[in-house]
Amino acid sequence: MEYFIIIIAAIFVNNVVLAQFLGICPFLGVSSKVSTSLGMGAAVTFVMAISSIVVYLLQYYVLVPLGIEYMQTIAFILVIAALVQMVEIILKKVSPALYQALGIFLPLITTNCAVLGVAILLVQKEYNLLESFVFSVSTALGFALALVLFAGLRERLELEDVPQAFRGTPIALITAGILAMAFMGFSGLV
């Protein structure tokens, strides 16, 4: 039950993009087509799932015993950057098909603040290993959901006659605002 609440809260109620404003850059950048946003969503889910475990181990088996919790930001960003690089190399060797699908999105993830943000949040919330994993995966699924929904809206928006000053990012932001409003409907859920 506890895990179920974490999952629902992370996907719908505290959606990472629309309620917590993490990962806005890829949200605005790679959301012009449904197919690319699915690829990005999958890549983020993959990396977040692995990074949650690595970050958990790093925090509780290295930083806390050594008493250097203030090194958190530096340690986390380095580990995540290295991890993304490693995932890319391993994927290329082990599963070329998956690499083909996710390849171009992987380097972009290092600068995706959602990955670092979730790593910091799961330490702040004092989750245990399994909770951290569940929280990260469901947050990533929430990210993918928002991205795919938004891409669908933008595909339709392409065909509309938008006033000159609104074209591009402004209308995308206003659309995202309305989408965020829709997601507020979930707020009483948990």
Add this chain to the structure above:
Amino acid sequence: MNKLRLIWKGLIKENPTFVLLLGMCPTLGTTTSAMNGMGMGLATMAVLILSNIVISCVKNIIPDKVRIPSFIVIIASFVTVVQLCMQAYVPELYKTLGVFIPLIVVNCIILGRAEAFASKNGPLDSALDGLGIGLGFTLSLTVIGAVREMLGSGAIFGHRFITGDGMLIFVLAPGAFIVLGYLMVLFNKLTAKQRQ
């Protein structure tokens, strides 16, 4: 004169938020009030200036291949410094900004300026560039924060000017997207006239 232009361009022509569309996460996430927006902008500016200076000083020592990781370590160190200072001197603000303070590390503005400017120019110019871009970022965040605060709670910098409630939606998440969207429209409109 030239130095002044370096600062000026960050404010309008290369405004990080409205023109370059960088650092969107803190822009949307921390602008619930003018004060919060300004705090976030100043914290980012401090990191930007310091990291720009250091990066331009060590740019000749760092091998080209490990450039980006080295920049990230330098930036992350200054973020930690700023984080600890804020925790000590402005604990209230630190609490409201929360996760966005450590996330200054992945703010693309800072790495972007390191790569595009500080790694090619001297320390003084880099510092001024950091100051200009930082001021531009602070200005945009303060404006967005002020608009949201005015509409959302009928106050500005905490001073209430209406009685009763504002439109709460502007302080909540959807308001961030909508206000930024409309401000961008306004900015486009104004600069389009200037360009003609």
